[in-house]
Amino acid sequence: xxxxxxxxxxxxxxxxxxxxxxxxxxxxxxxxxxxxxxxxxxxxxxxxxxxxxxxxxxxxxxxxxxxxxxxxxxxxxxxxxxxxxxxxxxxxxxxxxxxxxxxxxxxxxxxxxx
Amino acid sequence: xxxxxxxxxxxxxxxxxxxxxxxxxxxxxxxxxxxxxxxxxxxxxxxxxxxxxxxxxxxxxxxxxxxxxxxxxxxxxxxxxxxxxxxxxxxxxxxxxxxxxxxxxxxxxxxxxxxx
Numbered sequence: 740x741x742x743x744x745x746x747x748x749x750x751x752x753x754x755x756x757x758x759x760x761x762x763x764x765x766x767x768x769x770x771x772x773x774x775x776x777x778x779x780x781x782x783x784x785x786x787x788x789x790x791x792x793x794x795x796x797x798x799x800x801x802x803x804x805x806x807x808x809x810x811x812x813x814x815x816x817x818x819x820x821x822x823x824x825x826x827x828x829x830x831x832x833x834x835x836x837x838x839x840x841x842x843x844x845x846x847x848x849x850x851x852x853x
Numbered sequence: 854x855x856x857x858x859x860x861x862x863x864x865x866x867x868x869x870x871x872x873x874x875x876x877x878x879x880x881x882x883x884x885x886x887x888x889x890x891x892x893x894x895x896x897x898x899x900x901x902x903x904x905x906x907x908x909x910x911x912x913x914x915x916x917x918x919x920x921x922x923x924x925x926x927x928x929x930x931x932x933x934x935x936x937x938x939x940x941x942x943x944x945x946x947x948x949x950x951x952x953x954x955x956x957x958x959x960x961x962x963x964x965x966x967x968x969x
Contacts, residue, residue: 748893771956782857782943782960783896790956829895833956839884839903839949840911841958845895 741766741834743844751850752820760815760847762830771833772813773841774804776826783829789813800824820851856880859944859961866968872931874964876944883949885927886958887911887919890941902927903949934968941965 742765752758764770771790775783787798789806797803804815813830830844860875878885884903888896888911898911900919908919916938920928927946931938942965945958 773957775960780862780963780965782859782962783945785957785959788957831958839947840898840901841886841945841947842898843888843896845893 741832741840741842743830743832743842745828745830745844745847747847748845749848749850751852754822754851754853755819758815758817758820758824758849758851760828760830760849762813762815762844763811764813764830764832765811766832766834768834770811770813772804772806773831773833774798774802774813774815775829775831775843777829777846778826786815786828820849822851822853825849825851857944857946857959857961859942859964861964862962864964864966866931866934866966868935868968870931870934870968872934872966872968874929874931874942874944874966876927876929876946876961877925878927878944878946878959879925880946880959881924882946882959883924884947884958885921886945886947887917887927887929888943888945889913890943890963896943899929934966936968939966939968 773788774786794806831841857878886901887899902921918930944961947958
């Protein structure tokens with residue numbers, strides 16, 4: 740079965756500092772990994788994905804994520820955080836052995852302090 | 854731009870009412886999903902559909918049913934609403950399959966349902 744863990748409920752970072760939001764996953768086949776962001780009372784907005792190829796993927800709004808197969812991780816990063824990055828972040832996985840479903844982590848709330 | 858539209862942003866219903874949540878997508882996606890989002894629990898899959906008239910139960914289907922009569926529309930039905938169904942409901946859609954670049958899901962804006 741697929742699963743996704745986001746070990747931190749909350750991440751606080753000062754504006755201008757680098758940020759990392761952690762994600763680890765478990766799948767039986769090849770993973771397809773995604774990050775989404777959610778602003779208050781809104782749906783989820785796609786940020787980036789890893790399908791295959793380069794382990795470092797770049798996405799929207801300056802975010803990037805690094806796929807690490809040996810550590811089964813897909814951490815979200817940004818070199819310099821903005822106050823407007825404050826939101827709820829979800830990691831998700833699809834497994835090519837499991838079919839069409841997406842499995843989401845519990846979410847990490849990012850607060851960027853001015 | 855892909856658009857997934859949910860019929861209501863906010864709904865208040867009474868216990869025992871039959872509730873319909875509608876979702877429409879304009880990208881000709883085969884897959885459509887209904888999730889429920891609760892604090893600390895993340896997104897939990899209620900039902901999904903990979904084709905017209907096809908449906909599969911997700912992790913928490915009890916108390917819910919779905920209908921997909923047309924490819925672009927996926928409805929979630931609460932047969933008899935209860936207070937424990939108060940939640941944020943999110944609809945999503947995606948292409949079938951995992952080949953190629955277009956594998957991500959696109960979400961609607963969510964419906965916050967309160968059952969009183």
